[in-house]
Amino acid sequence: MTTASAPGKIILVGEHAVVYGRPAIAVPISKVKATATVEETPRGTGCIIIAKDLNRTIRVAQATFDDPLAAIVRSTLVHFRAQDLDATITVSSTVPVASGMGSSAAVSTAIARALAGHLGNTLNNDILAALVFEAERLYHGTPSGVDNTVIAHARPVFFVKNRLVETFAVKSPLRLLIADTGIPSSTRVVVEDVRKAREANQEKYDAWFRQIGQIALMARAAIIAGEQFALGALMDGNQWLLEQIGVSSPEIDRLVQAARQAGALGAKLSGAGRGGNVIALTTEQTQDTVLNSLRHGGAANVIAATIM
Numbered sequence: 001m002t003t004a005s006a007p008g009k010i011i012l013v014g015e016h017a018v019v020y021g022r023p024a025i026a027v028p029i030s031k032v033k034a035t036a037t038v039e040e041t042p043r044g045t046g047c048i049i050i051a052k053d054l055n056r057t058i059r060v061a062q063a064t065f066d067d068p069l070a071a072i073v074r075s076t077l078v079h080f081r082a083q084d085l086d087a088t089i090t091v092s093s094t095v096p097v098a099s100g101m102g103s104s105a106a107v108s109t110a111i112a113r114a115l116a117g118h119l120g121n122t123l124n125n126d127i128l129a130a131l132v133f134e135a136e137r138l139y140h141g142t143p144s145g146v147d148n149t150v151i152a153h154a155r156p157v158f159f160v161k162n163r164l165v166e167t168f169a170v171k172s173p174l175r176l177l178i179a180d181t182g183i184p185s186s187t188r189v190v191v192e193d194v195r196k197a198r199e200a201n202q203e204k205y206d207a208w209f210r211q212i213g214q215i216a217l218m219a220r221a222a223i224i225a226g227e228q229f230a231l232g233a234l235m236d237g238n239q240w241l242l243e244q245i246g247v248s249s250p251e252i253d254r255l256v257q258a259a260r261q262a263g264a265l266g267a268k269l270s271g272a273g274r275g276g277n278v279i280a281l282t283t284e285q286t287q288d289t290v291l292n293s294l295r296h297g298g299a300a301n302v303i304a305a306t307i308m
């Protein structure tokens, strides 16, 4: 029996602009994770995936080409030139779905890793990220690749589409609160809406994306230097730009306000927007006050995570 897991993630700055080639910063959230276990079964039984949380049982040989869970199994087997797997792959996950925490990428990553282990191999993180990216396309259409990258590397990343990933050191721990609006957000739908809005007003949108890219560059410098106040201000600036782009919502705005009023250094939506999560950067001293304020502000759930 082989087991592997993968963390969730949040995007600190740069979502949406990253789809148009601008940089983004994402960090792993190890408090939530997906786990996959591979168990050998008798010869001829084939490969079955049991996804408990999704209430799905999939026979890989019979699954359609566009089934993302079967796809990650197939592509991992092809990568290792393995044939005819007789095994049960059991998947479970504590990563909230449709909330910008990378649940699909975490599940695919855990499966690919567990399968590699089962075959007596390991996957390097870049190849793992590439295999998961193909499965992500089946879920999300045209993903930038940031989710699979940060989750495979399980380290903070400075990500630019189609470029080699850069990891970097976090000088002083980032205390984040991840507050769920309780409203599911479809990355595919929101990204498509932004694409249409940009088509109608390209100059404006490209200027906003450019500014978000500059924020990501400055945020990386702030994190490396341990300048938390600067990072908070950059997150607030990023939220304002995301509002202009049209991906915030009244629920997000309410949580952002709740965090800021309680003394957060900065707060913004994270991920596709319209729902999903709001992230707030706090200090050790303000963490509890901000957490309570987010709860009173209507957060369905709040996760505290420290990024080192």
Ligand code: PMV
Binding pocket: 011, 014, 015, 016, 017, 018, 019, 099, 100, 101, 102, 142, 143, 144, 145, 146, 147, 187, 191, 270, 271, 272, 273
């Ligand atoms: O909702 P998430 O965490 O999958 O993030 C979406 C981030 C976008 O930049 C909006 C899309 C992407 O593919 O990067």
